Amino acid sequence: MVERRKKRKLQQEIIMPDRGEIGHVMMTAETGTYRWIVREIAQDFKTDLRFQSSAIAALQEAVEAYLSYMDSEIGAIMVQYMPLDSQGEVPNHVHDADDDWNRMRIYVNIITQNRPASLQRLLKSLTNAYYLGDEIFLTFNMDNIVDEETLKIVNNFKWPHSAKYFRRRIIQGGLIRVVSESWYPTFGDDFGLLLEDDIEISPFYYFWIKYALLAYHYGPQATLPELNSIALYTPCLVEFVKERPKWNVTDFFKELHPNTPYLHQLPCSWGALFFPKHWREFYTGYVTLYPNFPNQASFSTNHMDPGTHINASNNALKHKKEDFEVPLLREDFRAFLPNGKLPSISKLPVLNFFNQPVSLKGLKSAGEKILQDVIRCNTKEVVVVVLDMQKS
Numbered sequence: 576m577v578e579r580r581k582k583r584k585l586q587q588e589i590i591m592p593d594r595g596e597i598g599h600v601m602m603t604a605e606t607g608t609y610r611w612i613v614r615e616i617a618q619d620f621k622t623d624l625r626f627q628s629s630a631i632a633a634l635q636e637a638v639e640a641y642l643s644y645m646d647s648e649i650g651a652i653m654v655q656y657m658p659l660d661s662q663g664e665v666p667n668h669v670h671d672a673d674d675d676w677n678r679m680r681i682y683v684n685i686i687t688q689n690r691p692a693s694l695q696r697l698l699k700s701l702t703n704a705y706y707l708g709d710e711i712f713l714t715f716n717m718d719n720i721v722d723e724e725t726l727k728i729v730n731n732f733k734w735p736h737s738a739k740y741f742r743r744r745i746i747q748g749g750l751i752r753v754v755s756e757s758w759y760p761t762f763g764d765d766f767g768l769l770l771e772d773d774i775e776i777s778p779f780y781y782f783w784i785k786y787a788l789l790a791y792h793y794g795p796q797a798t799l800p801e802l803n804s805i806a807l808y809t810p811c812l813v814e815f816v817k818e819r820p821k822w823n824v825t826d827f828f829k830e831l832h833p834n835t836p837y838l839h840q841l842p843c844s845w846g847a848l849f850f851p852k853h854w855r856e857f858y859t860g861y862v863t864l865y866p867n868f869p870n871q872a873s874f875s876t877n878h879m880d881p882g883t884h885i886n887a888s889n890n891a892l893k894h895k896k897e898d899f900e901v902p903l904l905r906e907d908f909r910a911f912l913p914n915g916k917l918p919s920i921s922k923l924p925v926l927n928f929f930n931q932p933v934s935l936k937g938l939k940s941a942g943e944k945i946l947q948d949v950i951r952c953n954t955k956e957v958v959v960v961v962l963d964m965q966k967s
Contacts, residue, residue, distance in 0.1 A: 610626065610631050613626060613631060613634060614626070675789060675793035676789070677709075678764045678793075679764050679766060679785075679788055679793070680710070680712070680762070680764055680765050680766065681709070681711050681712070681766050681768060681781075681784065681848070682711075682712045682713075682714065682758055682765060682766065682767045682768065683701065683711055683712065683713045683714070683768045683770065684714045684716060684757040684758045684767055684768060684769050684770065685697065685713070685714065685715050685716065685770050685771075685772060686716050686717075686750070686753055686754055686757055686769065686770070686771045686772065687715060687716070687717055687721075687725060687729070687771075687772035688717050688718050688720070688721055688722075688725065688750075688753070688772075689720075689721065689722045689725060690725070690772050690773060690880055690881075691722065691724040691725045691728055692880075693772045693773045693878065693880045694725060694728055694729075694772040695728060696775055696878070697770060697772050697773075697774055697775060697776070698728070698732055700775045700776045700777075700778075700903075701713075701776060703778050704776060704777070704778045704779070704780055704781055705778055705779065705781060705782065706736055706781050707781070707782075707785065709736070709781075709785075710736060710737040711736040711737055711781075712737050712738055712740070713734045713736070713737070713738070713739045713740065714739075714740040714741075714742060714757070714758070715729045715739075715740070715741050715742065716742045716743075716753055716754075716756070716757040717729075717742070717743045717744070717753065718743075718744050718747055718748060718749070718750075718752075718753050719743065719744045719745060719746055719747040719748075720747055721743065729741060742756075742757070744756075754769065757769060758849070758854075759854070760851030760852075760854060760855070762851070763851055763852065764851070765851050766784075766788070766848050766849065766850060766851065767848065767849045767851075767854065768784070768846075768847070768848045768849075769844075769846075769847060769849065770846055770875070771844075771845070772880075773877060773878050773879065773880040774845055774846050774875050774876070774877060774878075775875065775876050775878060775903065776807060776846060776874060776875045776903070777807070777873070777874040777875065777903040777904040777905065778905060779874065779904055779905075779906075779907070779908060780807050780846075780874040780875065782908075783805070783807065783866060783874050783908070784805055784807075784848050786917060787805045787836075787864055787917065788805070788848075790917045791864065791917075791920060792850070797920070798920060799920050801838075801861050801862050801935055801938070801939070802838070802850070802861070802862060802863075802864060803842070803849065803850050803853035803854075803861035803862065803863065804842055804843065804847045804848060804849045804850060804853070804861075804863045804864070805847060805848040805863070805864045806839075806843035806846065806847045806863050806864065806865045806866065807843070807845075807846035807847060807848075807866070807873060807874035807875035808843050808845040808846050808847070808865075808866075808873050808874070808875045808876065808877065808901070809824060809865060809866055809867060809868070809871045809872070809873040809901055810822065810824075810841075810843075810865075811823070811871060811898055811899065811901065812898055812899075813929065813930050814841060814928075815841070815928040815929050816929060819898075821898070822930060823871065824837070824865070824867045824871065825867060825868075825869060825870075825871065827930070828867065828924060831924060832913045832918075833867075833869075834867050834868055834869065834911040834912060834913070835867060835912075835913055835918055835922070835923070835924065836864055836865060836866055836867055836912075836917065836918065836923060837864075837865055837867060837923060837924045837925070837926060838862040838863065838864060838865070838923050838924065838925045838926070838935075839862060839863050839865050839925075839926045839927075839930075840861075840862055840863075840925075840926065840927045840928050840933075840938055841863065841928055842861075842863050843863055843865070845875055845876075845877040845899075846874065846875030847863065862925060862935070862938065864923075866908075868904060868908060868911050869911065870901075870902055871901045871902070872901065872902045872903065872904045873901045873902070873903065873904065874903070874904060875903075876899075876900050876901045876902070876903055877899045877900065878896070878900060879896045879899050879900065925938070927941075
């Protein structure tokens with residue numbers, strides 16, 4: 576048992592090129608140990624298989640070549656996507672489990688209920704995305720009342736990138752409770768991606784998340800404590816204006832750079848990655864990083880399928896789908912970025928709820944004014960609410 580544990584410590588996760596899913600390969604100089612792990616994996620497909628020594632050697636050589644390729648490829652990608660002022664030493668990401676590349680843990684949290692066709696579409700887009708060999712945790716979150724078809728889809732879905740979890744409320748609570756309970760961070764490097772089932776995502780969504788985190792959260796020049804989330808979606812309307820006028824971010828920033836990412840005071844509910852510290856203490860003054868690409872192409876889109884928050888009469892939507900649906904990015908997006916890279920923090924423009932340019936300092940001041948109207952309790956204060964249950 577001790578020897579088995581020692582062997583498992585040598586285990587590394589990579590993408591198996593022939594299967595497109597996570598495989599477990601043990602790299603060791605001992606041919607006997609390598610032969611053992613090959614047989615362990617083979618037993619998952621067929622028992623009583625035998626391997627010639629030449630076949631084992633060929634497999635080991637191929638795995639070592641692939642790991643070397645992944646190491647160099649990831650390093651090259653890092654340099655291409657990191658901001659100009661953050662390109663110091665590029666760490667060895669495949670072999671160093673303690674660097675920032677491997678430290679972050681992404682949790683995909685799906686909120687679904689009674690929209691099986693929508694859920695199937697989302698799961699297909701998740702399956703077709705690129706994950707760079709990372710371990711990605713997946714959780715399905717549902718209210719108490721769920722249709723049988725949705726439950727069947729959830730139970731039968733195969734997620735090759737790590738564990739799949741299933742969470743269903745005992746008491747019906749509504750969409751807001753399901754969303755707020757869908758994820759809670761355990762550690763400081765846990766990040767939660769929230770996706771409702773009428774969302775569809777780009778194959779490159781994980782690239783955007785990964786490199787934005789490296790640039791603006793983990794990078795050597797990352798000094799943006801106000802950043803609380805990373806959006807996948809590019810909004811087309813000004814949500815906080817009564818008339819909800821249309822808005823084109825590319826035109827808005829054309830003098831600065833037509834495709835610069837930007838910071839916005841409004842959190843995104845149609846595909847966003849939330850940070851652990853900020854999820855615990857959400858307040859006004861934080862900002863979300865938004866993408867900005869030609870034709871408002873995004874890493875997620877909302878199909879406005881009828882549901883809890885989408886009003887419909889006889890399945891006829893009362894919202895205009897063209898105001899919310901955006902094209903998905905299906906190509907490498909770095910060529911659109913300023914100088915082909917994510918801009919430095921100091922060059923990210925900031926907008927408030929009304930899509931007006933502001934400074935981060937101004938947003939903080941506005942947040943403090945709002946907090947003045949909220950009850951604050953310290954360790955010496957207790958707020959007690961007494962309910963009189965007697966009938967008058």
